[in-house]
Amino acid sequence: FPGLADVSISQDIPVEGEITVPVGSHSPDDDYSTLDEPVKDTIMRDLKAVGKKFVHVMYPRKSSALLRDWDLWGPLVLCVSLALMLQGGSADSKDDGGPQFAEVFVIIWFGAVVITLNSKLLGGTISFFQSLCVLGYCVMPLTVAMLVCRLVLLAGAGTVSFIIRLIVVGAMFAWSTLASTAFLADSQPPNRKALVVYPIFLFYFVISWMILTFTPQ
Amino acid sequence: QGGGSAVIDMENMDDTSGSSFEDMGEMHQRMKEEEEEEAEGEAGAGEEEDGEFLGMKGLRGQLGRQVADQMWQVGKRQASRAFSLYANIDILRPYFDVEPVQVRARLLESMIPVKMINFPQKIAGELYGPLMLVFTLVAILLHGMKTSDTIIREGTLMGTAIGTCFGYWLGVSSFMYFLAYLCNAQITMVQMLSLLGYGLFGHCITLFVTYNIHFHSLFYIFWLVVGGLSTLRMVAVLVSRTVGHTQRLILCGTLAALHMLFLLYLHFAYHKVVEGILDTLEGPNMPPFQRVARDIPVVSNAVLNTTAKTIALTL
Numbered sequence: 001f002p003g004l005a006d007v008s009i010s011q012d013i014p015v016e017g018e019i020t021v022p023v024g025s026h027s028p029d030d031d032y033s034t035l036d037e038p039v040k041d042t043i044m045r046d047l048k049a050v051g052k053k054f055v056h057v058m059y060p061r062k063s064s065a066l067l068r069d070w071d072l073w074g075p076l077v078l079c080v081s082l083a084l085m086l087q088g089g090s091a092d093s094k095d096d097g098g099p100q101f102a103e104v105f106v107i108i109w110f111g112a113v114v115i116t117l118n119s120k121l122l123g124g125t126i127s128f129f130q131s132l133c134v135l136g137y138c139v140m141p142l143t144v145a146m147l148v149c150r151l152v153l154l155a156g157a158g159t160v161s162f163i164i165r166l167i168v169v170g171a172m173f174a175w176s177t178l179a180s181t182a183f184l185a186d187s188q189p190p191n192r193k194a195l196v197v198y199p200i201f202l203f204y205f206v207i208s209w210m211i212l213t214f215t216p217q
Numbered sequence: 218q219g220g221g222s223a224v225i226d227m228e229n230m231d232d233t234s235g236s237s238f239e240d241m242g243e244m245h246q247r248m249k250e251e252e253e254e255e256a257e258g259e260a261g262a263g264e265e266e267d268g269e270f271l272g273m274k275g276l277r278g279q280l281g282r283q284v285a286d287q288m289w290q291v292g293k294r295q296a297s298r299a300f301s302l303y304a305n306i307d308i309l310r311p312y313f314d315v316e317p318v319q320v321r322a323r324l325l326e327s328m329i330p331v332k333m334i335n336f337p338q339k340i341a342g343e344l345y346g347p348l349m350l351v352f353t354l355v356a357i358l359l360h361g362m363k364t365s366d367t368i369i370r371e372g373t374l375m376g377t378a379i380g381t382c383f384g385y386w387l388g389v390s391s392f393m394y395f396l397a398y399l400c401n402a403q404i405t406m407v408q409m410l411s412l413l414g415y416g417l418f419g420h421c422i423t424l425f426v427t428y429n430i431h432f433h434s435l436f437y438i439f440w441l442v443v444g445g446l447s448t449l450r451m452v453a454v455l456v457s458r459t460v461g462h463t464q465r466l467i468l469c470g471t472l473a474a475l476h477m478l479f480l481l482y483l484h485f486a487y488h489k490v491v492e493g494i495l496d497t498l499e500g501p502n503m504p505p506f507q508r509v510a511r512d513i514p515v516v517s518n519a520v521l522n523t524t525a526k527t528i529a530l531t532l
Contacts, residue, residue, distance in 0.1 A: 103375050103376070107375060114352075117306060118313070118345075118348075120306065121306060121309055121310050121312075121313040121345075122313050122345070123310075123314075191316060191317070192316065192317065194317040195315070195317055195320070195345065198349060199349065199352065202349075202352055202353065202356055205356060206356055206359065209356075209359060209360065209363065213363045
């Protein structure tokens with residue numbers, strides 16, 4: 001076998017190269033192709049994605065669409081609308097409008113970050129932003145509850161309205177917690193689900209409490 | 218010999234090339250800025266001019282510059298690696314390695330004082346339970362503040378609650394750890410955090426009950442019994458890990474005082490507002506304000522009365 005005798009590599013040619021797995025190598029092509037499309041298409045595509053996620057939250061099924069393509073538009077819109085609606089609910093509202101908005105904003109995002117860190121430390125397989133995305137989208141039932149509460153408070157602020165508000169907020173709180181649990185608890189080891197659910201329960205409880213005790217000026 | 222060689226002959230380096238480490242950092246930055254400016258402007262700028270720009274002379278200067286450049290890159294890589302090592306949350310992962318059954322067992326145990334104080338008791342260095350208890354205490358405090366109608370500054374209510382609870386947990390733990398270090402007690406910082414955190418379970422129960430049922434005597438009973446039990450447990454565990462009577466006394470006295478006083482503070486800071494409102498709503502009795510001025514006409518007297526009443530109501 002004369003041809004096989006010379007299979008060795010020459011000594012003065014260094015063997016070098018790169019061992020990288022080109023995972024996101026298709027994204028430059030995507031950028032080029034989506035850069036040329038009209039702005040309306042981009043906006044409609046993003047809006048459709050956000051709308052699809054809202055539907056997933058309203059009917060929580062075990063689908064992975066919410067987790068796979070995470071985005072933070074929906075949580076931002078929900079958080080801002082909730083903070084705006086919770087404004088002006090104190091005795092001296094003339095100088096307390098600012099801190100309330102910032103307070104709600106900080107509570108929601110800080111709470112979501114803490115829950116995410118907690119679930120990661122407990123051995124979760126979900127990524128940071130995916131968890132933020134799920135927790136933010138599951139604030140939607142509570143935003144709906146806030147809207148309903150404001151409408152009920154327009155009619156009057158008696159005991160009946162308090163009972164109605166209590167029922168509505170309680171139902172939406174349970175819905176939020178169940179929806180986020182359906183998405184997040186699957187990523188945990190099975191015997192530790194309770195450890196992850198409890199902080200989520202506390203988080204939505206605090207938000208529900210803020211909504212329930214809101215009394216407009 | 219290009220820039221990729223690992224062995225560099227240092228004896229040929231020119232001392233006057235000015236390639237000290239700090240200068241290299243600056244020059245690296247300037248080079249990057251100049252590259253960006255050139256990239257924005259012309260298509261192909263002459264990179265051979267860089268040497269003359271920075272005042273480097275000749276081949277020796279170039280070599281020295283490359284050496285220092287490499288050192289800068291290596292240093293930057295090491296610094297970023299060190300940062301990712303210490304800012305990694307995986308450091309905290311072993312403290313969150315618990316099962317729900319364990320958490321429940323530890324919660325119940327935190328109310329049962331141990332009897333054996335001559336043998337060092339085991340403390341689990343776990344942070345999940347204490348962290349959740351602190352957050353629960355924050356939620357209960359918020360509930361208490363709402364029911365006592367301190368809605369005036371809603372923005373800072375949340376901040377006050379979080380600051381109080383976390384400040385107590387972290388601050389008193391650090392202080393007790395420092396005292397334990399002085400008194401030669403065998404306890405680590407994580408164990409102290411864990412011990413104090415689980416001791417807040419009694420506080421949570423007491424406040425949860427007494428914020429909803431407003432009886433002073435009920436609160437005092439709960440304070441003594443529930444608060445006392447959890448304090449006794451913490452004190453017993455600390456005593457079992459300390460040697461010497463004076464040291465035991467110092468440690469346990471401080472911890473008991475701080476823990477019980479914190480519960481008293483949490484109750485009374487947010488409870489007296491409710492008392493004030495209940496008192497003014499009970500009957501047509503005057504709010505406790507002294508009217509010092511005399512010879513005031515009837516009109517301004519009535520104005521004073523109504524103002525005092527509304528102030529007491531809004532408090």
